Amino acid sequence: MADQPTTSEVDANDFADMLATTRDFIRNSVVPREQEIVDTDAIPEDIRRALADMGLFGYAIPQRWGGLGLDLAQDVELTMEFGYTSLAIRSLFGTSNGIAGQVLVNYGTDEQKAEWLGRIASGEVIASFALTEDGAGSNPAGLSTQAVRDGDDWVIDGTKRFITNAPSAGLFVLFARTRPADASGPGIAVFLVPADAPGVTVGPKDKKMGQEGAWTAEVSLQGVRVPDSALVGGDVDAGYRAAMTSLARGRVHIGALAVGAAQRVLDESVAYAAVTTQGGQPIGEFQLVQAMLAEMQTGVMAGRALARDAAQQWVTETDRRIAPSVTKLYCTEMAGKVADLGVQVHGGTGYMRGVAVERIYRDIRLLRLYEGTSEIQKLIIGGGLVRRAIKAANGR
Template identity: 75%
Template sequence: MTTLASDPSTYAGNPDVPDDVFADVLAQVTDFVRTRVVPRETEIMTTDAVPADLRAQVAEMGLFGYAIPQEWGGLGLDLVQDVELTMQLGYTCLSLRSMFGTNNGIAGQVLVGYGTEEQRARWLPDIASGAVVASFALTEPGAGSNPAGMRTTAVRDGDDWVIDGSKCFITNAPDAQLFVVFARVRPAVGKDAGIAVFLVPSETPGVEVGAKDVKMGQEGSRTAEVTFAGVRVGPEALVGGDVEVGYRAAMTSLARGRIVVAAMAVGCAQRALDESVSYAASATQGGTPIGEFQLVQAMLADLQTGVHAGRALVRDAARLYATGADTRVAPSVAKLYCTEMAGKAADLAVQVHGGTGYMREVPVERIYRDVRLLRLYEGTSEIQRLIIGGALVRGARVPGA
């Protein structure tokens, strides 16, 4: 992949990577996905692991830090470029992107947007290289899509903080060297959620990672419960050096992540469409390719329409977020539509394939299971509807009424 010169990022609006260089990056990642990863999807599924040689290639290509600014060793892609890359990564097993997704996404972006200069210098270069895998430790039993219900606490003890609580479904937890931990430091009052963010190395005494979760799909991605029992960290662990930034960091990172999840969904739907078109053109019934049947063509048309609409929506939401025009509602709109669309696309793809589509090791069967999670993490579809609907109602209120 093209070597990019170091150039300090402005973090918003001005990408480190010119369009022509990004076109080369995108082409190389697309080729890697189609020629190196797609042929090994069954291996990833059956072994429930991304092979070490693929991980090494990912690191060599700079994908552990593609969204980290160049001054900290990343490629420096902005969100508009990120979603283009993610739509290509979504074309194959989602576990591939999951391996480096938190480094570039919700964990890494907390540091990029809210970390102190010392925290960024300490962690971001290793996050960008893949030497450190970062996990975003937010979700808890009873506090998933709504962080305000959080029960994990951080209590001051002199200059230190002592963290107690547990998190669940934490992506990359079994492999993480750093946990970005959200904890309650005081009761929520009004708009003050009372939540702060801490950087907790995985080897810190009191941190315990549970057994790897056994999931419906996305084989090769590793999630687990993480328990914090009397975990003591110093003042340098507090993100931004200020307890006030925590909830804002969570909401901003989640909103950005929702656009990226939407892009993954579009990539999955494109793959479901491609597999369906290929099958419809080659499989026969009574000597006639099933693609000649009008009802099959209707399903293919619905697949194509969903993919086109989703891609346009992702690109628009990314542009609105990058310019600051809409950092809350547009991400929710994109995630809601695209993840629901991907679920329908996977269902249609199985229907086009008939009984073949229900067989393990057929790509659309894996896609059907993989995309179901997209409507759950980074805020469920129901949460997205509440965000969108609430914003519409608030926008229509008469001032002072």
């Protein structure tokens, strides 16, 4: 059923050029406009168009469906560049390439892919991953949104929360319960719900601690009717597998994003320490400041190596469960510590709005929450290790 290639559809030389172009665009065209994004709570339209022209709305979608066909190892390299600036940039197309788009790539029917993936890859349609509810976030088993079959259609009722890109979405990749969990599965299916379907209501944009320009909102569904062809994969039991696979892949991606943000904090802090004086002496010459910079550098380098290793394990199908959770857990926690140290290096200046490390400090706090909290990652890692050991002990 999977359509995602295990190896990239872009060779190393072409990807190197793509990566260099992306880095140049981020650092020279986006970084100088970060405050504009904060002040307007929006991505400027010219930046959005440029991102689409670069193919970034479909970089992880296979070429046969209009994308670039990058594998996760290449995704990680790009994502570390995205993390270097406002996280709203990555949010604009990250879901279409990642947790939402990969559900279609790996579980959709050929007809569903033909209808949606080309439009998603071009940026014409923003795909939104509608899983989270009041009682179902990191653990989808608590899902309460209901889908009831009615003739050849399905009728969906429920409410989703904190849905990324909901205010601008053209398509909701939406998870709903079709039956109570039983021995055959959790009873969760995934549906393709157009944002303009009757009965779909998107609430006002959430007011968040950070990540200005990255829009989230509540999505209400009241008697939303979709045809049977909207059932992803044509299988009511595909939804839970789709959610788990997409989330696991996304955890490597989020880990890389955290590394990029931590690198930016480190660069800002080193530059600040080199030119800011105390008593006529650059603060970077103080040993305790150097110690903080050393901790930051160590965390960034370890996180980068871990994200790259986990991505390679995903591509080779060596480990698609424990390694993604290890990556997300370590890299997002590391980025939080690096951001805190960055503010400390900047002193009072680091607490002021308009200073990069202050914004990043707020932005990256969310990374430890979505796509599975740090606590959930610990359960996945620990439980996976124990199950692996039991399996080995039983000779299976």
